[in-house]
Amino acid sequence: MKTFFILGALLSLLHASDSTYLNEENSNYAFTSQEAVAFSAVGFRISGGVIGVNVLGGWADGEYILREANIEPTNVPNTFVADLVFAKKKGSFSYSHTEKIGILYDGFKLWIKYRDRIYRYSVPAPLQSIEQEHNRITTQTKAPILDVVIENMKLRFEF
Numbered sequence: 001m002k003t004f005f006i007l008g009a010l011l012s013l014l015h016a017s018d019s020t021y022l023n024e025e026n027s028n029y030a031f032t033s034q035e036a037v038a039f040s041a042v043g044f045r046i047s048g049g050v051i052g053v054n055v056l057g058g059w060a061d062g063e064y065i066l067r068e069a070n071i072e073p074t075n076v077p078n079t080f081v082a083d084l085v086f087a088k089k090k091g092s093f094s095y096s097h098t099e100k101i102g103i104l105y106d107g108f109k110l111w112i113k114y115r116d117r118i119y120r121y122s123v124p125a126p127l128q129s130i131e132q133e134h135n136r137i138t139t140q141t142k143a144p145i146l147d148v149v150i151e152n153m154k155l156r157f158e159f
Helices: 002-014 019-025 033-042
Strands: 045-053 062-073 079-090 093-105 109-114 117-122 127-133 136-142 145-150 153-158
Touching: 045 079, 045 093, 062 093, 109 145, 117 145
Parallel strands: none
Antiparallel strands: 045 062, 045 153, 062 079, 079 093, 093 109, 109 117, 127 136, 145 153
């Protein structure tokens, strides 16, 4: 429902005859309609992760922490490519390591393609908690979190 609302709002902005909308879309700070649709279509994010790196020579070995995850949709529906940037600081030196993974997400299952292997995971259901105070009952729904281990990499997906 939210996706249809966003798409409708974007279409109404595109068809507006007022020239101020056109100037805002060409601004460096405004989102284009393609960017807005791509953002709303993802449905998940990679909020954290680590990777163990063992390079030749040993000078940059160790555990790198996820600093950036750029998730881009592809032309195939429900598929994405994620560029992951990991970083490590050792003394006064900083090291970075990048990885790329393919993701297929249909709302219930998550498939990850990494180094020609495919890993399949089921997305957990949202967590619901019910609290009762005096005569008042409140319910809270928390978005599901999935911790994934792929070879020497650990990632946290939030839906």
